[in-house]
Amino acid sequence: MAELMRKPNLMAKLQAEVRENTPKGQQIVTEDDLGNMAYLKAVVKETLRLHPPAPLLLPHLSMAECDIGGYKVPAETRVIVNAWALGRDPGSWEAADEFMPERFVDVVSPDFKGRDFQFLPFGAGRRICPGINFGMASVEIMLANLVYCYDWELPDGMRQEDLDMTSVFGMTMRRKEKLFLVPRTRC
Ligand code: HEM
Numbered sequence: 001m002a003e004l005m006r007k008p009n010l011m012a013k014l015q016a017e018v019r020e021n022t023p024k025g026q027q028i029v030t031e032d033d034l035g036n037m038a039y040l041k042a043v044v045k046e047t048l049r050l051h052p053p054a055p056l057l058l059p060h061l062s063m064a065e066c067d068i069g070g071y072k073v074p075a076e077t078r079v080i081v082n083a084w085a086l087g088r089d090p091g092s093w094e095a096a097d098e099f100m101p102e103r104f105v106d107v108v109s110p111d112f113k114g115r116d117f118q119f120l121p122f123g124a125g126r127r128i129c130p131g132i133n134f135g136m137a138s139v140e141i142m143l144a145n146l147v148y149c150y151d152w153e154l155p156d157g158m159r160q161e162d163l164d165m166t167s168v169f170g171m172t173m174r175r176k177e178k179l180f181l182v183p184r185t186r187c
Contacts, residue, residue: 028148093118
């Protein structure tokens with residue numbers, strides 16, 4: 001929501017998609033309506049790229065000695081994967097720090113299923129998050145309803161550029177400052 005408030009044209013594009021693809025007269029968006037909402041899915045993916053909730057995944061242990069890009073990793077080494085840095089690597093992403101959901105529209109890859117190592121919000125391999133589908137559906141339905149039911153405004157006197165996007169890092173990652181917005185019902 002914070003990224004969308006900083007780019008009202010993207011918020012408008014998302015709202016148009018969600019509102020066009022929800023049957024007329026229906027009070028809320030249901031899971032059945034999400035199928036045609038490609039831009040919504042791209043917005044959620046782009047959010048996971050820039051703001052992965054588990055920025056360092058979970059600690060892993062190498063079972064055998066291996067070589068990764070010329071670095072020798074001995075067996076039984078505690079390995080921490082920095083998914084946050086992978087998602088912002090300028091070598092993998094054009095305009096890496098920009099919130100640009102369009103990069104995920106009409107493309108099969110990169111996807112978050114653990115095969116594209118520049119984008120690992122759910123990890124990869126045998127310990128990949130088993131809650132991917134549940135997690136994605138929950139975030140998509142929540143965001144779709146927030147933008148379907150309300151138009152959103154910044155509190156009085158606040159400008160887009162005043163939104164503090166600083167994150168607090170730990171096992172999980174969250175906004176440093178809470179996001180306060182004003183909902184306006186659209187009817
Ligand atoms: C957007 C939502 C979610 C995100 C971003 C997320 C992310 C992650 C990440 C990064 C890992 C570590 C993977 C690794 O180290 O390779 C993980 C593990 C795990 N997640 Fe999720 N998760 C989400 C939702 C869920 C949900 C909804 C559930 C359960 C209903 C769940 C259950 C688990 C479990 C049980 C593990 C540990 C798997 C293992 O160690 O074998 N997650 N998740």
